[in-house]
Amino acid sequence: MARIKVLPHAELCPQGAEFEAPPGKSICDALLENHVDIEHACEKSCACTTCHVVLRQGFESLDAAEDKEEDLLDKAWGLEATSRLSCQAKVGGADLTIEIPKYTINYEREGGGKK
Numbered sequence: 001m002a003r004i005k006v007l008p009h010a011e012l013c014p015q016g017a018e019f020e021a022p023p024g025k026s027i028c029d030a031l032l033e034n035h036v037d038i039e040h041a042c043e044k045s046c047a048c049t050t051c052h053v054v055l056r057q058g059f060e061s062l063d064a065a066e067d068k069e070e071d072l073l074d075k076a077w078g079l080e081a082t083s084r085l086s087c088q089a090k091v092g093g094a095d096l097t098i099e100i101p102k103y104t105i106n107y108e109r110e111g112g113g114k115k
């Protein structure tokens with residue numbers, strides 16, 4: 001099991017959160033199962049950016065992102081070098097520290113159009 005630490009987010013987890021997750025589980029599912037209600041507008045099908053997270057620790061332990069994820073991430077609000085789409089990134093063997101960006105760009109809610 002990997003220990004996941006979530007940094008405080010004003011709406012989703014004001015106190016931050018800490019829980020364990022098994023390797024192979026997507027970060028998005030791990031968050032949702034532990035009551036951190038991260039947005040996932042495309043139902044985890046790698047078609048939005050609302051599940052964007054930034055890894056503050058453990059980025060190297062995740063499988064590399066596929067091209068589709070990289071392309072979408074380019075559109076994410078607050079992109080950083082250690083950004084991932086949490087529905088695509090699976091927990092690896094190492095502990096993770098996750099920051100959920102303050103904003104998302106919800107393409108689905110805005111009609112799915114490209115900007």
Ligand code: FES
Nearest residue numbers: 040042044051087
């Ligand atoms: S939920 Fe849409 S890309 Fe992850």
